Amino acid sequence: MATSGVKLLGVPPSPFVNRVQISLNLKSVDYELIPENPHCKSELLLKYNPVNKKIPVLVHDDKPICESLIIVQYIDDTWTSSSPSILPSDPHDRAIARFWASYIDDKWFPLLKQLQDAEGEEAKAATVGKITEGVVLLEEAFAKCSKGKAFFGGDSIGYVDIALGSCMGWVKAVEKIANFKILDETKTPALCQWAGTFLADKAVKDVILAPEKLIELFMMMQAQQKPASN
Known part of the structure; x- marks a missing residue:
């Protein structure tokens, strides 16, 4: 299922950013990857993750979600009609x-x-x-x-x-x-x-x-x- 309004702040070398990319791919979610240098905090990163100030950040309909494993769970909970389920049901x-x-x-x-x-x-x-x-x-x-x-x-x-x-x-x-x-x-x-x-x-x-x-x-x-x- 393709969707709009999904942005990902991060860079491909980061395994934590990769987690989000893989999860979105599994759910067939279209997203925009916004390159974000983890060593040079942009105003956009500070806006969306003012607490930890690090990547990745998923922005869905202008609402940010931070921390890679939390983002993966969010993706699984949000796009439930798209298989497969990422987390076990049991x-x-x-x-x-x-x-x-x-x-x-x-x-x-x-x-x-x-x-x-x-x-x-x-x-x-x-x-x-x-x-x-x-x-x-x-x-x-x-x-x-x-x-x-x-x-x-x-x-x-x-x-x-x-x-x-x-x-x-x-x-x-x-x-x-x-x-x-x-x-x-x-x-x-x-x-x-x-x-x-x-x-x-x-x-x-x-x-x-x-x-x-x-x-x-x-x-x-x-x-x-x-x-x-x-």
């Missing part, structure tokens, strides 16, 4: 999906940045260990949530798929930068297969940037952050 399954999405945001995904910032081999090894432990937990969660189907959401992309899948571009980029396999076919075969299926989906494939592009952007940001030499 209350227990919904609670479990929200739990794992929170785990990804609060515990696991931040480890990728910690790995990039880690100084010394010991610190890097400790972070790699935590990332690996987290991936094993997510492999187990996939087995339970998917119930033998292709996605965490079953037959179609769901809430946890969007939460984790939006990170896959940066996961692949970090693998190349750190020379370390995050998704390992020997340890997490189901997640490896899931990642390929997710990234190939028509709602996703034109949203997630290639790891090479993300690495290029990462290197540019690193160069900009270096202090100028005298």
